[in-house]
Amino acid sequence: MSLTYEERKHTILAQLELAGKVQVHFLAERFGVTTETIRRDLDRLEKEGRLRKVYGGAVRIRSESHEPTFMKRAQMHLPGKQAIGRLAASLIQDGETVILDNGTTTLEIMRALKDRTQVTVITNSVPILNCALEQFEGKVIFAGGEVNAGYQAAVGGTAHDLLGQFKVNKAFISAGGISLSEGITDYHLEEALISRKMMERAEESILVADHSKFGITTFAQIAPLGHISMVLTDSGCSAEWKDTFARLDIELLTGS
Template identity: 65%
Template sequence: MSLTFEDRRMTILYHLEMEGKVHVHHLSKLLSVSTETVRRDLDRLEKEGKLRKVYGGAVKMRIEHVEPPFLKRTQMMKKEKSSIGKLAASLIEDGETIMVDNGTTTIEILPYLRDRTDITLITHSVPVLNLAMETFRGTIIFAGGEVNPEYQATTGSLTDQLLDQFKVNKAFISVGGISLVDGITDFHLAEANISRKMMQRAEESIVLADHSKFGLSTFARVSRLEEISMLVTDTGCSKEWVDTMEALGIEVRISE
């Protein structure tokens, strides 16, 4: 029995959510319909605002094509980011050394470390550094180098060389997108390089991402999905994504 448009719609949107993009010929084989039918389906879904057609297929519709400024991002998904930060902070044991990269989700760890004196924090993020100096009572190491005013962080070879001097227990990594095809990505190449270095220098790499990041691919790859140890996200993350990540051997923690 042939599939209805609603059946095909669900399948197309599922693969779009999981992979960030779909291809006409793959969908044609998967749905056992002609490529012309797939293209008509994609036309309808584009008119609904569910996707954007590109050559050979379609990509997930994104609200932002470039990363908003840091201060604006602090107001986006604020409740979810705070709950993710709280759960992430609970994973840190006394005596551990952690690396925290430059993100509006990773910075939410800091309010929950106020009374933790036996922790060493390493960061290249100016906002994380400023908040840590105000509220954190443990040891702070700033990975210095050339300060990029746009990113509000240090990047480049000096920062990379300094991070190479450490081996830490946990690295907490922010993301621009999470995709089955492209893995963990960021908007900026320099930031992606620093996040990747932090992962290399940590025993555990923990990605913090609210549900809006899933199915998206941004400019620069940080790592393959299989290279992360744990994902901390919020209740808006779909069961399909949770199951997929766990099938890859990644522990998933859901914040309240």
């Protein structure tokens, strides 16, 4: 007995949630239907605003084609980011040194660490540095160099060289997008390369991302999903992604 459109729709959207894209021929084989049937399904879903058709298949619709400004992003999904920040801070032990990359979720980690006197934070983020100088009672090291005003962070060779001098306990990495096929990605190559370097210098790499980042692929890859040991997210994380992380043997924790 063949699946109905509604049943196929659920599977198509679940695949988009994980991979960010679907292919007509793959879906036709999976469902045992013609490619024409799948194309009609994709036509209907595009009209419903659920996806965007491309050659050979479809991709998930992104709410932003370009990364919003840091200030705008700081207000998006803020309760979820604050919950993730508190959860991340609870995983940092006294005496540890951690790296925070440049992101609005990692900024919330810094805010949650304000009273921790026995923690050292290394960052290339100007907003995180400013927050630490105002509130943090521990030690902060700025991985400086050329500061990009658009990113509000230090990037380039000097920052890479300085990061290479450290070995830290944990790196907390943010993302522009997370997909099963492309892994952890960012909107900007320079920031992706810095985050990748931070992961190389850490004993453990932890991804921090609210649910809106899942199923999204942005411009530059930071790392495959298999390069992280843990994901911290909010309560909006879907069942499909929870199952995926379990299959990949990546620990998933949800902030509250």
